[in-house]
Amino acid sequence: xxxxxxxxxxxxxxAAGSVGAVETRYLDLPRPLRLDCGRELHPVRVAYxxxxxxxxxxxxxxxxxxxLSGDAHAAGVSAAPAEAxxxxxxxxxxxxxxxxxxxxxxxxxxxxxxxxxTDRFFVVSTNxxxxxxxxxxxxxxxxxxxxxxGPDFPVITVADMVRAQRAFLDALGIERLAAVAGxxxxxxxxxxxxxxxxxxxxxIVAIASTHALHPQGVAWNAxxxxxxxxxxxWQGGRYYGTGRAPDAGMGVGxxxxxxxxxxxxxxxxxxxxxxxxxxDLRYTITEPEFExxxxxxxxxxxxxxxxxxxxxxxxxxxxxxxxxxxRHGGGSLARALxxxxxxxxxxxxxxxxxxxxxxxxxxxxALRAAGKPVSYELIEAPYGHDCFLLEEARQTxxxxxxxxxxG
Amino acid sequence: xxxxxxxxxxxxxxAAGSVGAVETRYLDLPRPLRLDCGRELHPVRVAYxxxxxxxxxxxxxxxxxxxLSGDAHAAGVSAAPAEAxxxxxxxxxxxxxxxxxxxxxxxxxxxxxxxxxTDRFFVVSTNxxxxxxxxxxxxxxxxxxxxxxGPDFPVITVADMVRAQRAFLDALGIERLAAVAGxxxxxxxxxxxxxxxxxxxxxIVAIASTHALHPQGVAWNAxxxxxxxxxxxWQGGRYYGTGRAPDAGMGVGxxxxxxxxxxxxxxxxxxxxxxxxxxDLRYTITEPEFExxxxxxxxxxxxxxxxxxxxxxxxxxxxxxxxxxxRHGGGSLARALxxxxxxxxxxxxxxxxxxxxxxxxxxxxALRAAGKPVSYELIEAPYGHDCFLLEEARQTxxxxxxxxxxG
Numbered sequence: 001x002x003x004x005x006x007x008x009x010x011x012x013x014x015a016a017g018s019v020g021a022v023e024t025r026y027l028d029l030p031r032p033l034r035l036d037c038g039r040e041l042h043p044v045r046v047a048y049x050x051x052x053x054x055x056x057x058x059x060x061x062x063x064x065x066x067x068l069s070g071d072a073h074a075a076g077v078s079a080a081p082a083e084a085x086x087x088x089x090x091x092x093x094x095x096x097x098x099x100x101x102x103x104x105x106x107x108x109x110x111x112x113x114x115x116x117x118t119d120r121f122f123v124v125s126t127n128x129x130x131x132x133x134x135x136x137x138x139x140x141x142x143x144x145x146x147x148x149x150g151p152d153f154p155v156i157t158v159a160d161m162v163r164a165q166r167a168f169l170d171a172l173g174i175e176r177l178a179a180v181a182g183x184x185x186x187x188x189x190x191x192x193x194x195x196x197x198x199x200x201x202x203x204i205v206a207i208a209s210t211h212a213l214h215p216q217g218v219a220w221n222a223x224x225x226x227x228x229x230x231x232x233x234w235q236g237g238r239y240y241g242t243g244r245a246p247d248a249g250m251g252v253g254x255x256x257x258x259x260x261x262x263x264x265x266x267x268x269x270x271x272x273x274x275x276x277x278x279x280d281l282r283y284t285i286t287e288p289e290f291e292x293x294x295x296x297x298x299x300x301x302x303x304x305x306x307x308x309x310x311x312x313x314x315x316x317x318x319x320x321x322x323x324x325x326x327r328h329g330g331g332s333l334a335r336a337l338x339x340x341x342x343x344x345x346x347x348x349x350x351x352x353x354x355x356x357x358x359x360x361x362x363x364x365x366a367l368r369a370a371g372k373p374v375s376y377e378l379i380e381a382p383y384g385h386d387c388f389l390l391e392e393a394r395q396t397x398x399x400x401x402x403x404x405x406x407g
Numbered sequence: 408x409x410x411x412x413x414x415x416x417x418x419x420x421x422a423a424g425s426v427g428a429v430e431t432r433y434l435d436l437p438r439p440l441r442l443d444c445g446r447e448l449h450p451v452r453v454a455y456x457x458x459x460x461x462x463x464x465x466x467x468x469x470x471x472x473x474x475l476s477g478d479a480h481a482a483g484v485s486a487a488p489a490e491a492x493x494x495x496x497x498x499x500x501x502x503x504x505x506x507x508x509x510x511x512x513x514x515x516x517x518x519x520x521x522x523x524x525t526d527r528f529f530v531v532s533t534n535x536x537x538x539x540x541x542x543x544x545x546x547x548x549x550x551x552x553x554x555x556x557g558p559d560f561p562v563i564t565v566a567d568m569v570r571a572q573r574a575f576l577d578a579l580g581i582e583r584l585a586a587v588a589g590x591x592x593x594x595x596x597x598x599x600x601x602x603x604x605x606x607x608x609x610x611i612v613a614i615a616s617t618h619a620l621h622p623q624g625v626a627w628n629a630x631x632x633x634x635x636x637x638x639x640x641w642q643g644g645r646y647y648g649t650g651r652a653p654d655a656g657m658g659v660g661x662x663x664x665x666x667x668x669x670x671x672x673x674x675x676x677x678x679x680x681x682x683x684x685x686x687d688l689r690y691t692i693t694e695p696e697f698e699x700x701x702x703x704x705x706x707x708x709x710x711x712x713x714x715x716x717x718x719x720x721x722x723x724x725x726x727x728x729x730x731x732x733x734r735h736g737g738g739s740l741a742r743a744l745x746x747x748x749x750x751x752x753x754x755x756x757x758x759x760x761x762x763x764x765x766x767x768x769x770x771x772x773a774l775r776a777a778g779k780p781v782s783y784e785l786i787e788a789p790y791g792h793d794c795f796l797l798e799e800a801r802q803t804x805x806x807x808x809x810x811x812x813x814g
Contacts, residue, residue: 151692155690214674215697219699223663223666226658230638231655232639232655252634256663259627271622273619273621273733283561292626292629293625293629
């Protein structure tokens with residue numbers, strides 16, 4: 001586990017390196033996956049990428065878990081042709097999962113000398129179960145019918161996602177994980193790993209995440225799903241091959257999501273109340289009049305081109321279901337965490353109102369009360385939930401230090 | 408201006424009286440209304456109610472202005488048959504404008520001995536221009552075609568709403584107003600009155616309002632409108648008489664609005680993460696699983712039965728346009744308020760994140776800097792924007808004191 005000679009200078013771009021060109025690969029799980037809902041899923045294909053080198057003792061594996069709209073392409077430059085999309089340093093959830101884009105969604109965090117240092121660690125990133133970027137999900141073909149599952153895809157949970165990752169790692173011959181890391185829904189997966197596989201995880205890094213989404217977050221997710229479900233083009237979920245898809249409804253859902261990922265002050269700073277046409281009202285109800293209105297439309301239009309509506313429904317449902325205390329502790333978070341053996345790093349952002357610091361603090365308190373090793377870092381930053389994708393420079397020394405790197 | 412013998416005991420229901428049975432009346436403006444967009448509107452009918460007695464000198468008139476989904480029925484018991492709807496003390500925006508319901512939307516504030524004391528004042532409430540509860544709006548018949556205006560209705564502004572009110576009061580023979588009062592969009596109208604008719608308004612009460620909606624609020628409104636516009640049943644706004652209406656899209660828009668009217672803690676307290684079926688997941692993506700999901704559906708279903716989608720579009724657009732500084736001050740709020748003569752009372756609620764206290768504080772500072780009489784009251788209350796409808800008991804002594812009552 002050699003350390004790179006250079007020390008990462010946080011905030012100095014170029015100080016750390018890139019993993020270079022990468023390609024998403026695919027692995028078919030050898031056995032059916034038994035799910036929380038009682039059903040079995042088979043076959044299950046997992047899309048994945050790896051960065052760095054697996055140590056001979058196979059003890060340097062970090063599993064990186066993505067958020068709702070992510071994919072396996074977490075770092076490096078995709079070999080796939082780049083789609084439209086830029087890293088503009090704002091509204092970064094947009095990058096999250098922008099499969100086919102040149103740069104991975106967490107490229108600033110994964111690479112030589114970076115937070116998840118590929119000079120030390122073998123970083124594995126999978127598209128999660130239910131996804132639409134290569135891993136089996138609602139848009140995959142149901143072997144029973146020869147057509148895409150659509151609404152016949154089983155309703156999945158975060159625990160099911162972890163089961164799929166466990167089975168995938170088994171197939172790769174990886175037993176233990178040096179760490180599981182992720183933000184948002186990705187952090188939920190990391191927490192679920194620590195609770196359900198305590199003897200197999202040395203450390204977890206849960207960023208801008210929660211042990212259970214608060215009721216307002218449940219509501220936002222419900223609204224986004226409603227918007228898809230109420231779009232006639234959804235067609236009960238059987239829109240594949242019909243030439244129509246619920247782009248209109250998913251676009252609105254994405255707009256809701258997008259605003260919840262950003263803080264009100266960040267939106268204010270970026271757009272203010274600037275008009276599209278220099279301080280001149282056009283008196284229209286159908287066209288964007290404010291810059292922020294035009295931005296929302298653009299975000300929605302871009303998103304629906306790359307994401308499957310049923311996957312949105314299923315993953316949104318899974319993340320609202322996630323509830324460590326209910327599932328593992330009979331309602332008690334402390335009991336749910338009682339068997340955790342992993343060291344835990346929690347990172348939260350002051351302006352994140354969707355996955356607020358209070359959620360991380362509840363986890364911290366419960367772990368601390370149980371005598372578990374836990375570090376909690378609250379980063380003051382203005383960009384809301386999207387900070388977990390934007391504030392790479394400030395997370396890097398924290399994560400490196402936690403993982404035993406140069407800091 | 409006799410004072411009632413009894414003193415209002417805030418928080419003691421029944422201490423103040425009801426205005427009793429009321430009926431909405433209608434008045435046709437005698438002349439065309441010239442609008443900001445350059446068009447003229449004619450005919451214009453105004454739906455209104457009055458409570459109390461006009462003094463011989465006509466100097467005791469309070470104009471009450473409603474919010475987005477309101478109507479003229481602000482107080483008392485409507486003579487119209489009651490629709491479904493209860494005052495459950497939560498999610499009260501729902502009551503706002505629930506025309507046909509038994510009780511007016513601000514009944515707790517208007518009546519003998521109440522905040523707007525009908526023993527002293529002659530309270531006038533109109534359905535605003537563009538509305539769908541009796542005042543001319545997009546669902547009214549366009550005399551040019553004999554069919555409802557739909558998208559041909561002119562795009563209106565808050566200043567246009569005030570113009571319609573001004574013309575309506577002229578027709579009633581009322582020149583001056585002792586006060587203009589309202590919450591949210593209603594508060595915008597009160598502010599617009601003070602700025603555009605400084606010599607005709609003695610006082611304004613702007614509650615949970617703003618001089619210009621912040622960019623996140625603009626975004627929420629844009630999302631709600633998008634949801635309507637993208638519903639195929641909207642049919643370019645010409646859905647009247649087709650047997651289809653954009654209920655699906657407006658329902659989602661209303662859900663967005665509803666959540667922005669409430670605070671996250673209030674939602675948490677009311678619903679928590681309780682499941683519909685006692686802690687038992689049903690593994691469904693189409694049906695409500697959490698109580699808050701079911702609540703949202705119910706709110707949407709109730710709302711679309713009583714509200715016109717085009718009115719929603721037009722009023723939402725008007726309230727995002729509203730910008731005192733841009734319109735009246737060349738970008739400067741201080742300049743916009745320079746000619747105000749009315750005494751101003753601003754009330755904000757600590758948990759209101761849609762019309763946050765900071766907005767009222769900006770108005771307070773600008774008025775104070777200009778040497779204008781202004782009172783600002785910040786009420787610590789947990790229910791978010793809906794507080795202006797819920798926290799009647801705590802607003803009452805503030806408003807009574809401001810209006811020179813017993814407090």
